[in-house]
Amino acid sequence: MSPPHVLVLTRDQDPHADHIRRLLAVRGARTSVFDNGDYLTRAHVELAYTARGLARRLLHTESGTLDLDSLTALWWRRPTPPRAHPAINDPSVAAYTAQESVHLITDLWEHVPCRAVPARESVFRRAAHKPSQLVLAAELGFEIPETLIATQADALWDFHNRHDGHIVTKPLGLPWVENLEAGHTVIRKCDLVSARDTAYAEALRFCPVIAQEYVPKRLELRVTVVGRRVFAAEIHSQNSNRSSVDWRRYDFGATPYAVHRLPEEIADLCLAMTDRLGLVFGAFDLVLTPDGRYVFLEINPNGQWLWIEERTGLPISEALCDLLLEGA
Template sequence: MTHADPTVLIVTQDFDPTADPVVVSLRERGADIVRVDLSYFPQRLSLTVSDFGEERRQLRHRDRVVDLDAVAGVWYRRPTAFEFDAAMGEAEAQFARSEALHGVGGILRATDCLWVNRPDLDGTAELKPYHMKVAKRLGFRTPRTLMTNDPDEVAALIAGFDGRIVYKALTGGVVHYPGAFPGGLLTAIVGDEIGEHLGRVRHTICTFQEYIPKAYEIRLTVIGNTFFPVVISSQNEDSTSVDWRGAEKLPYGPYGPLPDEVAKNVQALMAELGLVYGAIDFIVTPDGEYVFLEVNPNGQFIWMQHDLGLAMSDCLAELLMAGQPFRRGDVTQIGY
């Protein structure tokens, strides 16, 4: 379906600097933009589905009524949780939350348009043990990995492995301490101190991987069938040699497109995971081998747009305005 003035629904929190440039790109192209957060529900946002008489599937926010069946694209970005009336008791709030998850989730899922990304597929794809297994099956090399909450397994790995081991978080590694800014856990090489702290492994799933020698790294942003591979010369500085997220300013390298075989495998991975958008991290070894680390279905990208002048917001805006479910096709790689 093609819309003269396509409606694009953006579901994200109020403060989202990544969404703002995309909103600008959409406006420049004449899109009708509806931006809401799930925290508006149920007090400031209502959803209605009815097949009594005239069939209706509507979203209402302030004075705006949106026909969900006329939406061209949904960008399910980073919404926050429902906010219920503080006067509700805990039992009633739990019931309301459960009803909202089923009701709101079901109504949105039944919206047949282009999704970036559909939240059910997003949630599955971000499970690293799962997407790593899919990547290996599709032909990618991945680091040898131990995931466990058994301290004895870690002790045996450290004792028997001839090489360096890193610890990394399965999620973003963000720790929220009361009254403080969130702190992040970067990937770190495991040292002798692990022997004193092995008991802590019992608290949760911990991930240990072989350290892969690097020539450089690649952050690949996939927006539909458009690939934006960005080279990060992480070995040029000590602060980025293990985890480039620790840099104040990233050491970018010269642009280089992905080899055809790697691009083909990325398309296969995105298709199997059902993703339209994804941020994928690779190590490139001194021998030129690509090693897959992970795919983030909702990874950030605006910092690369600003630093390198990449037209990522424009690309995403055009995709959201397309007005039909996405189909994978030929890849276009964009340089800088």
């Protein structure tokens, strides 16, 4: 019998993918890597149909030809989008061919007959929508922060006043802004809103943001669901001024990490939410308040975990290997 074969969709220099590939190799599994951005430049897809339906589904790369129907799992990590061939000089033609390539590659991975982690792209893209996450989380029984999503200054001013100025804002979708002229990227995180910030509230009419009441923190939690297993890590973000509002402003020297004993009812809520979202993997951000309440912030359907594993010893990578090989 052929060994399990996992296709990893990711870009170059992905430490998470490299780590999992090494673990899978130890287990005797075969892995292949493909970046969607290589389509038309370093790789080609061949789909052939007879009168009765699909006949073959092949991916031709520089390393050989891969029969996509032979895969046992597809792991969507961090691929770049398809782009136009560099030989095309006309910008309008380049944009058209890139978009046509996106249509093909996007649909291709929807129908490969194997397990998809964290889910099919259409599923995990939809699962990442934060407004819908909040509705579902509250419906399932999570406590969520009072939240406002609006493009009117008056609404933000009222929200700010009702919470005595203790509110934060965060991006609705993209966590970065690319400054093409300056050639650098600005990362957008969760930020406190000062009285001075509210003077610029009229700018909301140009772009929506999420505003939420600031939730007091004893700890922040990163809860990673892999299949039916739940791994909870506590982040002592309040030990550092730098990480106190958003732990992603890392201060590893002053911020301890540890395994957290998550109450069974909260773990069950995490599993229920991944189920409802159609995911087999998800990274939850929760807050444990000083008075012991667990508050849902969001779920990342394709979040990072390796740094959590390195600091806590939680066997997240081994669980992910189990998931990718399950049923193979």
